[in-house]
Amino acid sequence: MTLHFLDFDYSEDEEGTGTWDAMASVPTDRLPELLAEITALLDWAHTEFGALRGPVETGGLWDYDLQCERDGLPLLALGFDIHERQIHPRPQSQPQAWVTLTLSLSGGPAFAAAFVDRFGAT
Template sequence: MSLHFLDFDYSEDDAGVATWDAMASVSATRLAPLVAEIESILGWAHDLLGAEFGPQEEGGLWQYDLQCERQGQPLTELHFDPQRRCIALPREIGAEERVTLSLSLSGEAAFAEAFTERFGPF
């Protein structure tokens, strides 16, 4: 899958847990395609290892953190609904507003290998 908005930075900790971080800032008019890109990534991850979602320290194989930043507003955590395959955004985003979404994914070796195979090396 070709990504148009997200350019991930890769890191790995001493325990071998891989982390990918990406951030994209867009106008409200470009927000829908950015959200669709994130939804496709999180949908893929849930399809692959949804049952193993959760913090590694609690036995999970992968997890994500998704944050929304808007000028003059507090940082907001966003959630992906795997059944509906969508992210609920704040409703009051103005047409002229810029929105920054930050996505962090981390996972054990099986997740890392599958992620790299699907989305390419970073």
């Protein structure tokens, strides 16, 4: 899958846990496209590693954090509903405003190898 909005920065800790951080800022009318890209990525992660989601330090193989910033509104935590395959809550914003989403993914070596193979993000 080619990513159009998300450009990840990669870091790794001394235990080999990889972290990918991306930030994308779009006008409100492009938000559905950005959400679709994030949805596809999180759907892949849940399909491949879902049962093993959680902090690596407590035995999880992968985890994520998704946040939304909107002009003049407080920071909003977002989540992926695995049953509906959608991001919730759906961010709302005023027309002509910009919305910024930040996504952080982390995972151990198995997740990292699969992520790089699928998305080419290193």
